[in-house]
Amino acid sequence: MTKTNDEPIIICRDVHKWFDDFQALKGIDMEVNIREVIVIFGPSGSGKSTFIRTLNRLEEHQQGQIIVDGIELSHDVRNIEKVRQETGMVFQQFNLFPHLKVIQNITLAPIWVKKLPKEKAEVKAMELLERVGIPEQAEKYPGQLSGGQQQRVAIARALAMEPKIMLFDEPTSALDPEMIKEVLDVMVGLAESGMTMIVVTHEMGFARAVANRMFFFDEGLVVESGTPADIFERPKEDRTKLFLSQILQH
Amino acid sequence: MPSSNQLTATDARSSQAPGIIKWVRANLFSNWFNSILTITLIPAVAYILFIVFRWVFISADWSAVTSQPLLFGVGQFPRDQIWRVGISLLSIMFLIGVSWGKWGGLLRSIGIFATLLFFGFAILPFQHEDLSIPIFTIASTVMTIRFFLGLISLFIIIGNFIGRLEAVSKRLIIIGWFVTPIITVILLSGFDNSELLPSITTTLWGGLLVTFLLAFGGIILSFPIGVALALGRRSKLPVVSAFSTIFIEMVRGVPLVTILFMFSFIINLVLPPSAIPERIVRALMAMTLFSAAYTAENIRGGLQAVPPGQMEAAKAVGMSGFQTMFFIVLPQALRAILPAIVGQFISLFKDTTLVVIVGINDFLGIGRSIINSTPEFLQLQLEVYVFIAIIYMIFSFLMSLASRKLEDALGVGER
Numbered sequence: 048m049t050k051t052n053d054e055p056i057i058i059c060r061d062v063h064k065w066f067d068d069f070q071a072l073k074g075i076d077m078e079v080n081i082r083e084v085i086v087i088f089g090p091s092g093s094g095k096s097t098f099i100r101t102l103n104r105l106e107e108h109q110q111g112q113i114i115v116d117g118i119e120l121s122h123d124v125r126n127i128e129k130v131r132q133e134t135g136m137v138f139q140q141f142n143l144f145p146h147l148k149v150i151q152n153i154t155l156a157p158i159w160v161k162k163l164p165k166e167k168a169e170v171k172a173m174e175l176l177e178r179v180g181i182p183e184q185a186e187k188y189p190g191q192l193s194g195g196q197q198q199r200v201a202i203a204r205a206l207a208m209e210p211k212i213m214l215f216d217e218p219t220s221a222l223d224p225e226m227i228k229e230v231l232d233v234m235v236g237l238a239e240s241g242m243t244m245i246v247v248t249h250e251m252g253f254a255r256a257v258a259n260r261m262f263f264f265d266e267g268l269v270v271e272s273g274t275p276a277d278i279f280e281r282p283k284e285d286r287t288k289l290f291l292s293q294i295l296q297h
Numbered sequence: 298m299p300s301s302n303q304l305t306a307t308d309a310r311s312s313q314a315p316g317i318i319k320w321v322r323a324n325l326f327s328n329w330f331n332s333i334l335t336i337t338l339i340p341a342v343a344y345i346l347f348i349v350f351r352w353v354f355i356s357a358d359w360s361a362v363t364s365q366p367l368l369f370g371v372g373q374f375p376r377d378q379i380w381r382v383g384i385s386l387l388s389i390m391f392l393i394g395v396s397w398g399k400w401g402g403l404l405r406s407i408g409i410f411a412t413l414l415f416f417g418f419a420i421l422p423f424q425h426e427d428l429s430i431p432i433f434t435i436a437s438t439v440m441t442i443r444f445f446l447g448l449i450s451l452f453i454i455i456g457n458f459i460g461r462l463e464a465v466s467k468r469l470i471i472i473g474w475f476v477t478p479i480i481t482v483i484l485l486s487g488f489d490n491s492e493l494l495p496s497i498t499t500t501l502w503g504g505l506l507v508t509f510l511l512a513f514g515g516i517i518l519s520f521p522i523g524v525a526l527a528l529g530r531r532s533k534l535p536v537v538s539a540f541s542t543i544f545i546e547m548v549r550g551v552p553l554v555t556i557l558f559m560f561s562f563i564i565n566l567v568l569p570p571s572a573i574p575e576r577i578v579r580a581l582m583a584m585t586l587f588s589a590a591y592t593a594e595n596i597r598g599g600l601q602a603v604p605p606g607q608m609e610a611a612k613a614v615g616m617s618g619f620q621t622m623f624f625i626v627l628p629q630a631l632r633a634i635l636p637a638i639v640g641q642f643i644s645l646f647k648d649t650t651l652v653v654i655v656g657i658n659d660f661l662g663i664g665r666s667i668i669n670s671t672p673e674f675l676q677l678q679l680e681v682y683v684f685i686a687i688i689y690m691i692f693s694f695l696m697s698l699a700s701r702k703l704e705d706a707l708g709v710g711e712r
Contacts (some may be wrong), residue, residue, distance in 0.1 A: 105609050132615035142610035146628050146707070155624060156614035201610075208614055 135205025372503015394456020523592025
């Protein structure tokens with residue numbers, strides 16, 4: 048486990064989010080320190096995905112405050128684009144660009160957003176593919192790759208922008224069981240390298256291994272939070288106990 | 298995977314019967330019903346083919362078609378200025394040849410086809426008009442149309458070899474494709490009071506020249522307008538979206554003939570006489586706007602087919618709205634609707650025949666005027682219309698072939 052600084056890089060205060068009449072987030076408070084790995088878990092519909100998507104404003108929060116690396120998320124488009132360059136995101140459905148080769152998927156944003164020369168971006172992309180273990184797939188299209196490989200490309204694509212924070216929205220939920228490990232291995236390596244990570248997942252083994260703190264979401268609220276030891280050994284709330292017993296049973 | 302490949306290969310070999318007899322048995326006589334169908338249809342098909350061949354090669358009189366091929370090509374374009382059409386044609390075909398050499402694939406098919414087409418026209422028994430085209434300043438050297446058509450096929454092949462050279466960059470060829478149409482238009486229309494390039498009124502233009510000008514002009518111009526309208530209709534700005542929606546629905550609610558009439562006659566009431574564009578330009582504007590409205594609706598459908606996750610992923614890596622649209626959404630949307638767009642362009646190509654009603658002599662119009670020109674030709678309507686139909690069919694088929702090849706090329710690695 049890596050040591051974390053005590054300097055918060057993400058500050059959320061009383062974050063609320065409505066989808067029409069349905070209230071998805073009912074006041075979330077969270078502070079994430081640099082180099083910290085946060086795992087968010089909870090039943091479906093608990094608002095955990097919605098929450099992580101408010102952090103790079105794929106969803107807009109209607110009340111409260113979100114500050115990422117000193118930039119407050121508001122309607123200001125420049126702030127939003129700045130925050131998005133500081134945060135990488137990995138999706139449940141990979142969302143690779145199917146019309147572009149793997150290498151182009153990774154270099155597109157560095158070339159056009161960061162204005163990196165094409166050659167440099169490609170060298171960097173190959174390094175990242177090396178890091179996620181699939182440099183030989185660079186010239187293929189996403190559709191020719193397995194789910195696990197696609198998700199590793201998606202991680203490389205996010206890392207290519209050299210983000211300070213990585214957001215993972217259920218990165219292994221759409222994968223066949225035998226591919227989950229290859230993705231988790233990459234994520235563990237990333238955590239060990241000191242990346243600040245927020246991970247929505249039910250992979251409790253991963254949480255136990257690398258999480259600094261865990262947050263249990265239910266019905267749009269943080270029910271309980273603490274170190275993995277707190278959560279697994281001494282959960283305080285009945286809902287946490289019940290949920291953990293359900294997902295850890297088998 | 299190699300084991301399963303071997304399996305399918307052996308399967309195919311064992312089920313695939315060698316020899317024509319086995320093919321006939323498998324496809325024509327597989328059961329008693331198919332056998333009866335085959336036995337009754339073979340004589341029927343043979344009889345129809347016999348009739349068609351007898352008509353084409355024996356009873357039909359193609360003199361109305363073969364006597365004035367240049368009229369079909371360019372209409373009344375002044376014969377002493379015909380070299381301008383020739384140079385334009387030559388440079389476009391040369392570019393096709395160069396592109397064939399550089400990219401191959403679909404352009405290879407087009408290149409080969411064009412070579413054969415011009416070579417065919419060079420050797421077919423057309424009675425070409427007897428004109429002498431001076432080759433630049435060497436006044437004593439002249440060439441016949443037949444020779445020129447052959448020269449075009451030669452140029453395509455030469456272009457092919459030039460296109461294979463490393464020194465000729467893709468960028469150069471693409472620039473060529475942007476510049477050549479503009480030069481062509483300037484070359485054909487000319488300038489007022491110019492010695493070398495006297496302006497040629499478009500009322501004299503005709504035939505395939507006009508058909509291609511309207512069709513490809515309409516296609517090239519309507520596409521970006523269509524994209525803009527499609528994006529405009531989805532815009533969050535109410536004014537932009539309302540304007541796009543109203544424009545699209547208005548144009549789609551009116552027949553093309555009506556729009557052509559509007560542009561031909563109503564514009565005269567609105568604009569001062571000096572500002573009225575020439576008849577062909579007005580027709581081109583009408584076709585462009587008409588096609589743009591349909592293109593816009595097709596593209597809108599394609600935009601909706603792109604999963605929202607694609608836009609989220611693009612935004613998440615920090616791309617701006619424009620970059621997301623240009624690099625992520627539009628390429629996927631256009632790929633999805635390529636068959637529909639090409640289908641629409643094919644119908645636009647055929648719809649250019651409607652300009653006859655506003656007094657423009659396109660390919661079909663020239664055919665009609667040839668029929669009406671002499672009493673003998675009045676008997677030969679069928680031959681003329683069959684010839685015209687075949688030409689339209691060839692180009693429509695080429696476009697749909699291009700669409701299919703493009704789909705394959707863009708489909709690489711698609712899920």
